[in-house]
Amino acid sequence: MELLRNAVRPYAWGSRTTIPELLGRPVPAPHPEAELWMGAHPGDPSHVIGPDGTERSLLELVEADPVGQLGKSCAGRWGGRLPFLLKILAAEEPLSMQAHPSAAQAAEGYKREESARIPRDASNRNYPDPTAKPELVCALTEFHALAGFRDPERTIALLKAIETPGLAKYAVLLEAQPDPAGLRALFTTWITLPQAALDELLPEVLDSCVKHVRERGEFSVECRTILELGESHPRDAGVLAALLLNRLTLSAGEAIYLPAGNLHLYLHGTAVEILANSDNILRCGLTPKHVDVPELLRVVDFACGEMPVQSGERGSVDGPSAGKSASDRRLSVYRTDAPEFELSRIEWEAGDDGEIAVHDVGPQILLCTAGGLLVTADDGEQVELRRGQSVWLPAADPAVRVRPLSGERTQVFRATAGTC
Template identity: 70%
Template sequence: MELLRNAVRPYAWGSRTTIAELLGRPVPAPHPEAELWMGAHPGDPSRVESGQSLLELVDADPIGQLGTQCADRWGNRLPFLLKILAAEEALSMQAHPSAEQAREGHEREEAAGIARDAKNRNYPDPTAKPELICALTEFHALAGFRDPHETVRLLRTLETPGLAPYTSLLEGQPDSAGLRALFTTWITLPQTSLDVLLPELLDACVLHVKEHGEYDLVCRTILELGEAHEGDAGVLAALLLNRIVLAPGEAIYLPAGNLHTYLHGTGVEILANSDNILRGGLTPKHVDVPELLRVLDFSCGEMPVLSGTPVAARMWQYPTPAPEFELSRLEWSKDEREPVELVCRGPQILVCTAGAVRLLEADGNKVELGRGQSAWLPACNPDVQVIPVEGAPAQVFRATAGD
């Protein structure tokens, strides 16, 4: 087992305080810091104490680092990426492809000769990108299409002359097909139409907030997005999605085709080691509408919120159908000292998000993790006990490959 040194990604929507404070650096940071990456992603792999990158470590010994089963299944690649995500502003609205869609799209774009770093490239790699976000602070998101009957109620509440025909469209077919029709109509509206419709919507939201209406939180979100992304069709699309508030320790799983955006908050994110993104708005970046519509899943209803399933004393797991990853949470209160034993049969990354812990092997070898620090445990590692350092509550997240 080895301590990791991890890259910080400075996207514009990030926080100038959260990651800097987590890592014990001066606050505020000079620039927004959005994500702390832990893994072997080719774009910014973690490094072990020797200076070698985790990507080089895995390439040199895939069986020892990943285990035979993981190495065989994922072509000698670490299949997951672990992140601390700190959103001060909304991310782009996006969805990710299934494994089959990613393979087909990658082959198609390779055959067409589109450069992998081209702005209009949708599939730089042939792999799926499911993801799960677990809140460290109160975390706000839009994810998955809301029940269309509830969306009709929302649209009727906000109805303006410009919105009326679209409300009728969904009211006439309040199902997945109706959502597809409405979303497709909105995402393909000419800019001249958006420039009329969006100000009407924002005025209606202002009035609703002043009246403390039923959809106050949704309207505040639409106003924030409308101010930050003037004239963007993604502001309309946001009306169709579930507005979610996660408490610390709660999580949502985002499978292929789920349209979503993170709005604000800090969380632990685990995802497949892929760069495939189909954007739907709230961004100046490339939006490929036909490809987005090919990938989107218009299934509708509330997004399930995961609280973690107890699997051992002090340990909760967030089960998902994703074969690439599994996330667990380990927690101790101030006076608890009971160790948690981790079996090493595949690759693991541990990150400490509160307090401090000691990782102890049977031969006495040990590594200490303070808040913000992380460690790599290869498949060949002996089993490890995780023990909280006395005097403070402690929290650790554990990333492993899925079953």
Template identity: 75%
Template sequence: MTVELLRNAVRPYAWGSRTTIPELLGRPVPSPHPEAELWMGAHPGDPSRVVGPDGTERSLIDIVATDPVSQLGTRCADQWGGKLPFLLKILAVEEPLSMQAHPSAAQAAEGYEREERAGIPRDAHHRNYPDPTAKPELVCALTEFHALAGFRDPHRTVELLRAIDTPGLTKYTELLAAQPDAAGLRALFTTWITLPQAALDDLLPAVLDACVLHVKEHGEFDTECRTVLGLGETHPRDAGVLAALLLNRLTLSAGEAIYLPAGNLHLYLHGTAVEILANSDNILRCGLTPKHVDVPELLRVVDFSSADMPVLCGEPESGFAVYRTDAPEFELSRVEWAGGDNAEVVLDGDGPEILLCTAGELLLCAEDGSKVELPKGDSVWLPASDPAIRVRSVGAEPAHLFRATAGTCSAKAHL
């Protein structure tokens, strides 16, 4: 068995938590600085290190590049040019991230070539497309997880805007009321994010005051108004605060997930989650950030269709809950053991896998009798060439396992 432990990079972004990732990894709490993301994969910015039997470490990028067919499987290696197509993360969101959307594969390829021809350095702060690939993502809650994602039904948004109506807001409310569809959402969104700063400085405080009144009166849109007030406190002059009024406000329970395809405008607010995404850095930001915002390019990418955001609970499949999406780059699944439950799950796939233990302790057993212990916070790399392995919980505590695979690989699990 070539199952090997991973040493993973922690990303210290300012919006992260000083307790979540240290607790998961068994390190002292609190950490000296915010820790926002734990990366598991072969991203060139911070690849995982694979720990060999003798304790030596090698970059997962180098291991995959040395023998992509053995590591990824023929189909995955051919489709993704010998590179691992997904990245697995732990997100520890203490403060809201930027509001953003990601391009489709065609948009990313076209944008990348356009910026290459223009001679924009790939690490330039105003570069929109540092790579030519799509960036779909799925986030699965480990704790109660709060997010804004996708445009709310415009009829419902009109009800919200009328509930917090102020003189300066009325004309925008009626703009959407007159055309409650994708075109109307595009028109209102575009109007708000391109407002001159002087006009925004007049409108936004009045809207925030109206939200305060709505909360005091225990109005129907209490949660939405509290969210906008929180964003307005940290970004008092940002048009993204207004844009937040247009998005679905979600609270996920542990085990629930949302899938964010190309064009979905979203913002993570607070909580801990497992995220799986395509191995890309292409982000078009809307606001709520000091980073570069390219409004014309954002409008080319954002999908203005509207509906309730689907919440995925995982489809049962042979002991796993599988979060099915149309993303070819990845698939995420999980299995949970109750305390004292030592039932085995067998993993038998034809592609690369990363396994992550988020609770309890697991034991991985191979056909040759070799074993690997996997305590909470640890993860392992399973090459495609590995034979089937058996996984079970050890100890009396509940145990949770997340399994990341490439979406093109026909991985199977059975009890």
């Protein structure tokens, strides 16, 4: 059981206040800070801090003793690699629109690009590793996103509400086939439009969105989002693609799960994100980075409808609880079908100092996001966890118990491997 020192990723879309404030550093930071990484990702692994203050890369620890750090089952299934990466995500501006491959697509794509001898760090490389990249994002503040294709009937209503001469034919196209196949046809048409056609259509769409917002139309939130994206990327087909996606506003504690093929775009807010330990991204647009349209179309899932929003399943950390004890009500588990990870949230209201057992089920990271926490192992070892701090619990360590350090509201997120 050791504290972690974690890497901060300074992407341009990040916030200059959120992560520094969480870590107790001066605000604002000199540059945007977008993500705080907790895990054993080769690009920026966490470092464990020993009792004497010395540090060692978590990646090195896992590679040196995969069974002790991960457990026999987890190490065997994932080839001695920690299968998940935990993050704090602080989005001040929209990210790129993207989707991630399934395990089979990633393995095939990686093999193909290796055979073509495309360097793994090349800008046109789609598959730097052979693994899937499902992810789940849980809001810490109000969090805004586009995710999954909206029901076609609602999208037809949106297109008609902002109809322009250039847009009318596309509404007719989807109206003739209001299903996933029709969405695929319209999406493909839009992201392959010649730049000259985009330069003619996009200003029409943006002007109509302005009018719709001024008139306080039914789709004002969606139109404001299109205007925001259009201002940053005035000649990008991704602005049109955004018209097809569900517009979501998550409250703190709410989460969405993004399986393989889900087209999504994080807009603004702070969240805890857990994902498979992979770098495989197929971008759609709203970015200067590489966009491979044929490969994107092979990966994107055009299933449509409302995007499920989770609040967490109440119960014990390691499974649903049949009881109604006070400790159960502190626990929320975000269930997915991802074998790489599971995310839980434990929360104490002010004045509650009850202790909760965290069962020993394999490698774990605990991240404190509010208040302070005392982590006590069954062998008597203790670690204090302050807001913004995290601790690594190897599989070989004894089980631990957690409780607040004081009477203030306390919150901790727990990342584990999925069913190994």
